[in-house]
Amino acid sequence: MNIKRGLFRLWLVLSVLFATTVFVFTYNSIKSEFDKSSLLAGIPANAEAMIPVSCYQARGALKVDFELATGETEKKPWERCWYRPKKFRVLFPEYQDIDDEQLVTKTYMEAKVPLYPAHPWQTLGGIALFAFGIPLGFLIVGGSLIWAFSGFAGQSKAS
Known part of the structure; x- marks a missing residue:
């Protein structure tokens, strides 16, 4: 009987x-998903998506037709210029000939800008x-083996 209790305690600690360990090593991934989700939640539902284009292919005037990334002050060919959909069209x-959703998807792919939806709860x-399924699997298999092997032991007689 003490062996079963000892093995259960060992399983619990491990x-x-x-x-x-799993949560320590995946903390940054979980945090980045929640950060991305909170950024998306802060965008109003009626807000327009910005369209990225390589500044090498940019058309129009800076700050009139398109904007640069935050912190950039002059247009460089290797940077991205960002358009509002109406100006872009x-x-x-x-x-x-394509709708707004296809436009955003296509231009983000062409500009090699990742367009990932945030799914923090799915990631978590x-x-x-x-993290909990692997140990539970070990508990089930280990408990089954202990139950099976305990059936081979002789029964103790009460005197």
Whole structure:
């Protein structure tokens, strides 16, 4: 009976250490997803997405038709210039035949700007499932083996 209790305590300690280690190593990933989500939540529902274009291909005038990234003061060919969709459609008529969602997706891909939706709870759930699922699996398998092997032991007679 003491062996079962000792193995359970060992499993409990190792499970806590495993889960802690998983969360320590994945903390930055979880935090970045929640940060990205809070940034997206701060954008009003009616806000327009900005359209990225290589400044080498930019059309129009700076601060009239497009903006530069934060901290940039002059247009450089290797930087990205950012357009509001209405200005972009006027200056780039070749994109007139697609809707706004396709426009944003296509221009972000062309500009090699990642366009990831934030799913913080899905990320956290996956990591939690891994951190607690592995130890739970070991508990089930280990408990089953102990239960099976304890059936082979002779029964003690009460005197």
